[in-house]
Every structure is written in structure tokens, then in C-alpha cells.
Amino acid sequence: MEYRYHIQPQAQSLACSVIPVPQDYPLREGLTGDFPKHFAKLCELVREMYLDMAERPESYGLKLIDIAATDRNAIRAANHTLHRLFDTLLRLCQCGVLENHLLTVSAERFKAACKKGQGAGSNPIPKYELILSRLTDFGFFFSDFTGKPFAKTVETFTVEYPDSPEIIDTVKTYCDCRDISRINAAKVGGNNFNQNFYSCDYKLTADWDKLPAQQWISDEVRSKGCDESITDFYVAFYEYSLKYPEIVFDGEYKYKKKRIARGLFHQRFGKVSPWIKKDSLSLLLKNMDSYIIEIEALPDSVKEPFTKNSCNHCVSKIYGVADDSCNFRRNWTLGGIKHEACAFYGFRFSDFDLARVPDYWRLLELEYKLKKNK
Numbered sequence: 425m426e427y428r429y430h431i432q433p434q435a436q437s438l439a440c441s442v443i444p445v446p447q448d449y450p451l452r453e454g455l456t457g458d459f460p461k462h463f464a465k466l467c468e469l470v471r472e473m474y475l476d477m478a479e480r481p482e483s484y485g486l487k488l489i490d491i492a493a494t495d496r497n498a499i500r501a502a503n504h505t506l507h508r509l510f511d512t513l514l515r516l517c518q519c520g521v522l523e524n525h526l527l528t529v530s531a532e533r534f535k536a537a538c539k540k541g542q543g544a545g546s547n548p549i550p551k552y553e554l555i556l557s558r559l560t561d562f563g564f565f566f567s568d569f570t571g572k573p574f575a576k577t578v579e580t581f582t583v584e585y586p587d588s589p590e591i592i593d594t595v596k597t598y599c600d601c602r603d604i605s606r607i608n609a610a611k612v613g614g615n616n617f618n619q620n621f622y623s624c625d626y627k628l629t630a631d632w633d634k635l636p637a638q639q640w641i642s643d644e645v646r647s648k649g650c651d652e653s654i655t656d657f658y659v660a661f662y663e664y665s666l667k668y669p670e671i672v673f674d675g676e677y678k679y680k681k682k683r684i685a686r687g688l689f690h691q692r693f694g695k696v697s698p699w700i701k702k703d704s705l706s707l708l709l710k711n712m713d714s715y716i717i718e719i720e721a722l723p724d725s726v727k728e729p730f731t732k733n734s735c736n737h738c739v740s741k742i743y744g745v746a747d748d749s750c751n752f753r754r755n756w757t758l759g760g761i762k763h764e765a766c767a768f769y770g771f772r773f774s775d776f777d778l779a780r781v782p783d784y785w786r787l788l789e790l791e792y793k794l795k796k797n798k
Contacts, residue, residue: 425478429488430499432478433693434506439474440692441622441647442467449626450634452601462594463626469591470624473509473562484508484558485551504547510623511547512538512555516583517599525589527596531568531578563587601628622647637662637673648689654703657776658687661705664781667796679792684708685784688772704772707787712756715790719758725775726783730758734765 427433445464451457477484487502489495515537520529538552549555553573556566567582568574574581585591627635627643638659645655665671672678677685685707690700712719712730719730735753752767765771773784788794 427491429481429502430491430493431481431486431488431502431506432491433691434503435474435478435481436693437691438506438623439471439478440649442471442474442624443622443626443643443646445626446639449639450631452629452631455597455629459594459597459629460626462588462590463598463629465588466591466594466598467624467626469562470509473558474506474623476558476562477506477509483554485554507547508549508552508555511549512552512559513595514599514602515549517596520583520596522593522596525584525592527583527592528580529583531574531581535574563591598624598629645687645689648703649692650689650703654776657778657781660778660781661784664785667785668794669797670794679788679794684788684792702774703776704774705776705784707771707773707784707791708767709771709787709791710754710767711791712754712758716756716758718786718790722783722786723775723780725777726773726780726787727758728775729765729771729773730756730763732765733763734769736766738766 425432425436445460445467447460449460451459477486481488486505486508489498489502493499515534516527516529519533519537520527522528535552538549540548553569553571556564556569557571560566560569563585565582565584565586568578569581583592622643625643627640641662642655642659645658662673665673665677670679671684672681675686676683685705688700688704688706690702719727737750754765754767754770756763773780785794
């Protein structure tokens, strides 16, 4: 797709982050066993709408900033308008009563919530009628809706989804589960690491205490648009980390509270980041000369980052200070050849074969003197 506005690649990214719904996962209390099946249908519908939003953002009343613009504040404000789709659904549910697959909504409360942001904890929704029109095109039905704001004479209106009536129940349940305070509490909780939630995320309807760490990891990797081989790699990398009692994972791998490894994912839509050119596992290494013999014995794909230089001497070129004053330059000698690299750019590994997992952890063992469980 040829992008005209900043919001288009962001909409595609949101579509990508609608992660697959497992057929069977631990549900929150009060939800029935067939909920995952209906929620999967809703997720597919939401994904299609975000893809449509990427193609025709103007039809949703979103804020359009030219793709060539560089004002970060304006771009951020425009991207935030992508939330209007779910904000609208949330307001409908908060202002309505569900019965027999039919949501009956107070028109006055809904219009006030869209105008002032009442009851949803987010920004107003100007031109809410555009969102309703697109929802209509995707199968929703709103009584007394003509494509314009609801008339003053309309006291209540109903919302339904004729082709699959359970969708309305599913939307209402999901919106009821979008408890912001619960999400924020999870992000700082001692036992809940790096709780990230994505567009139409089933985990908001799950019993978090029963979701394994591997599920959070695989969902995050999938949300980046990675294929299953990379997803399987990061799950295996986490499982291998459990061999080391001193390693803590909170979204990044830490040893004595300092990050030693993390996954990096390149941006798949819009402008490619010059910092992350491709998916890679980043390891923080420093003392390579002390275990260079073991590095030389590793497979070529693991040795590859050690065979090239990545230091740009930025401290002298950009900051005008002595070149030898940089604390982030790493030096080593491999095969009689001296190399230097930037700690931020030098040690990124892109071989995601499962057989490489022990090799990468061996490097960390050597660097940090890690000891495995007995």
C-alpha cells in the first residue's frame, strides 16, 4: 500500500496486532465455555476493519497528517484517533443494556459521552456518525440511524449484528472486561511481567493467574507480525532461561537487575527504523576476548556479529570529544583480526533456529559466569 498519511501504517500495525485466539484458554469467572469461538469471530471482524481503516482513513473521521510531516506531537495526536473505533464500541456498551442479543442504548448518554468523553476515560469522538456508518458497512445495524448524528427525538436506539447475533454479546462482554485499572495493576505487579495488551486481545477475558508465561511471550511476538518459527524461538529461549536461577524475565532478561538480553523487532509498516533493520536477539556482551576460543567454535550464524565492525565513532564525530572516552565501544580479536562495535548495535543475532538457543545462552554464561540449576 502507498501511504499518504501517518495513520495508515499505524492502522495496518493494529490489524497485525490482532493476535490469534486460542481454542481453549482459561476464562475469567462468569464467562461461558463457547466464548472463545465467538470472540475469534469478533477479532477477525476487527482486523478487517483496521485494514479497511488503513486504506480509507478519511471515512472514519480520523486525523490525517501527511506521511512526509515530521511534527511528532501532531503525528502522535493523529495516531491516537485510531482508538476511536473501540472508544465508540465502548461508549455504546457503557450507555446500553443487553438483552436477547440486542443492545438498547440511551441516545442522550451516548451523544454526551462522544462529545465530552464521559464514561469511557478517553478523548471525545467527533463525527461519531462516521464510525457508526463504517460499523454498518461491516454488518452492524443501528435503529433510527440515517448516517447523521442521532436526532433529538431519538431517546434510545438498538444495536445488533443480524448475521451473527452473538457478536453483540461478545462486544459487550469484551468492553466490560476492558478494565483499565486492572490492566495498569498488572503492568506493575511483581509476578506479572510486561503485560502487553493488543487490539481485541483475548487475554483481557482470561484468568491471568492461569495463563503461562509462554503465552504472553508468544502473543507479543505474534503481535509484531513474526512467523511461527520466530515465535517458537522466543518461547524456547524463555524456557531455557529457567535453567538459571539468577535470571529474571520481565519482558527483558536481567541479571542482577541489569538487562543482558532482549528481542528486537523491526517495524513492518511505514518507515523502517534505522535502529532496527531486522528481527534479532540482542545480547549485551563486553569481555569477548576472555572466551574468544569458544566463540570461534560456534556455528557461523552465531559468530557472524563478531566478524564485523559497527562502531561509528559518534562521540568524536558528533560530540567532538576524545574517541577513546566512549564507554560503549566493545573491542575483541577474532582470527587475528581486531574488531570494534557499539554496545547498542554490535551483538544482534538473527538465526532463530531452535538449535541456536543453547549457543546464545552459552555466550551469556561465559560473559556473566551464569550457573545452571543443579
